[in-house]
Amino acid sequence: MLIKSRRATQKFEPAYLRLFESGELKRRVERALALLQSCTACPRNCRVDRLADKFAVCRTGRYAIVSSYGPHHGEEDCLRGWRGSGTIFMSGCNLRCVFCQNFDISWQLRGAVTPPEKLAQMMLELQEQGCHNSNFVTPEHVVPQIIEALPLAIEGGLHLPIVYNTGAYDSMESLELTDGVVDIYMPDFKYWDSEMARKYSKAPDYPEVARRAIKEMYRQVGDLVMDENGLAKRGLLIRHLVMPADIAGTREVTRWIARELSPTTYVNLMPQYYPAGKVSRNEYTEINRRITLSEYERALDEAWGAGLKRLDPRRPSCLGIF
Ligand code: SF4
Numbered sequence: 001m002l003i004k005s006r007r008a009t010q011k012f013e014p015a016y017l018r019l020f021e022s023g024e025l026k027r028r029v030e031r032a033l034a035l036l037q038s039c040t041a042c043p044r045n046c047r048v049d050r051l052a053d054k055f056a057v058c059r060t061g062r063y064a065i066v067s068s069y070g071p072h073h074g075e076e077d078c079l080r081g082w083r084g085s086g087t088i089f090m091s092g093c094n095l096r097c098v099f100c101q102n103f104d105i106s107w108q109l110r111g112a113v114t115p116p117e118k119l120a121q122m123m124l125e126l127q128e129q130g131c132h133n134s135n136f137v138t139p140e141h142v143v144p145q146i147i148e149a150l151p152l153a154i155e156g157g158l159h160l161p162i163v164y165n166t167g168a169y170d171s172m173e174s175l176e177l178t179d180g181v182v183d184i185y186m187p188d189f190k191y192w193d194s195e196m197a198r199k200y201s202k203a204p205d206y207p208e209v210a211r212r213a214i215k216e217m218y219r220q221v222g223d224l225v226m227d228e229n230g231l232a233k234r235g236l237l238i239r240h241l242v243m244p245a246d247i248a249g250t251r252e253v254t255r256w257i258a259r260e261l262s263p264t265t266y267v268n269l270m271p272q273y274y275p276a277g278k279v280s281r282n283e284y285t286e287i288n289r290r291i292t293l294s295e296y297e298r299a300l301d302e303a304w305g306a307g308l309k310r311l312d313p314r315r316p317s318c319l320g321i322f
Contacts, residue, residue: 012233014161016181020154024180029151032144032177036062042094042140043171043209058092058141059109065091067102067111069122071131076268076312078224078232079133079163079184086126086160087135088119094141095167097190097201098278099287106138107277116145120152127160132231133184135163143174147181161233164217168210169203175216184224184232185217188239189257192249200247200284214238215260224266224310236261237312241270242299244287250299254306268312269303271296 019025035041036050046056053061071084079085091111093100104110114122123134134153139146150158161183168187189210191197197206217236224235240253250269257265275288303311 012161012227014159014183015234016150016162016183017154017159019180020151025147025151025154028177028181029148032147035173035177036144040171041143041174043169043203043205044094045171057096058094060090060092060141063113063115064119064142064145065109065111066114066119066122067091067105069126071126071129072135075135076232076237077314078226078230078237079135079186081132081229081231083130083132085133085135085163086123086129086131087137087165088122088126090136090138090142092141093138093167095169095190095201095203095206097167098284099200099273099275100277101274102138103277116149116152119145119149120156120158123149123153123158123160124156127158131160133161133163134158135165137165138167139164140166140170140174143170143177147177150181163232166213168213169201169206170209170213172212172216175213175220179220183221183234184237185214185221185235186237186239187214187217188241189214189253190241190248192252192256193247196247196249200287211256211260218261218265223262223264235266237266237268239268239270241273242291242296243273244289244291244295246295247287251302251306254303254308258307263307263309265308266310266312267303267308269296269299271299 038047039050044057048054048056050061055061067089069088072087073080073084075085091105091109093106100106163184164182165186192207194204194207198204221235224237225233227233274290279288
């Protein structure tokens with residue numbers, strides 16, 4: 001399989017440093033906090049006052065809740081490199097899929113309330129440990145809190161690329177805030193079909209929202225660019241979890257990516273689905289199994305057939321499941 005790497009030709013500097021120096025980042029913090037007052041930070045538009053620590057679907061009030069943070073060696077090679085991706089796992093979620101593989105984090109909110117000073121400290125600690133990037137996992141509902149913490153981290157010397165590791169249920173208001181802040185967008189495009197999104201994530205508008213959000217992400221950062229060591233520095237990396245009985249709509253998703261974004265969009269077709277969360281022998285039985293080898297091979301064929309040219313090559317450990 002031929003995977004073309006686009007190489008960064010200039011010394012990397014994260015985009016947010018320019019916003020910080022111009023004073024724009026300070027204005028973004030003000031706008032971000034205003035979003036929390038009648039919360040429209042994500043497409044749920046709950047309109048609760050999170051500045052007063054009220055919460056709704058995401059069950060997160062004034063401050064982010066962090067379940068854990070540390071160097072992560074399970075991400076794509078271009079993110080984990082050799083010293084790990086500096087992941088910060090946010091608790092709570094605006095989607096709360098029934099098959100969530102982080103059920104205790106997203107549904108049960110395991111973690112610690114984390115004010116901006118502490119969040120900034122986490123980013124700096126991960127940088128100190130040698131991580132290649134600052135990777136926010138499930139950030140959709142805490143974009144304002146991340147923006148609030150960023151100037152503090154920059155004052156402390158943060159210079160890593162920021163990875164926005166999202167389920168793609170993002171509002172345009174949040175993406176306006178992250179424009180010029182996020183270097184690498186990593187949305188997981190979960191469903192093509194609105195009925196599937198309603199059934200498994202209670203978000204019938206998910207496909208429409210995700211398409212709009214991912215287009216905006218691509219507009220902001222373009223195709224994924226790597227440096228001479230194969231580390232991602234800037235751009236879009238789309239994940240797509242291949243699901244049993246094709247409930248994710250892989251054919252349509254990959255065709256849309258090739259047609260509406262670019263055939264050179266970097267895509268990771270993920271085979272590692274396993275039943276979790278609310279999925280059991282009694283509930284959601286149709287997805288109470290792993291995918292088969294032939295289902296995964298079909299998904300790959302569909303992606304190549306759609307014209308995609310940059311599929312993530314690292315699959316061997318996952319293939320062990322078949
Ligand atoms: S971020 Fe949370 S409170 Fe705000 S709109 Fe989304 S789900 Fe609702």
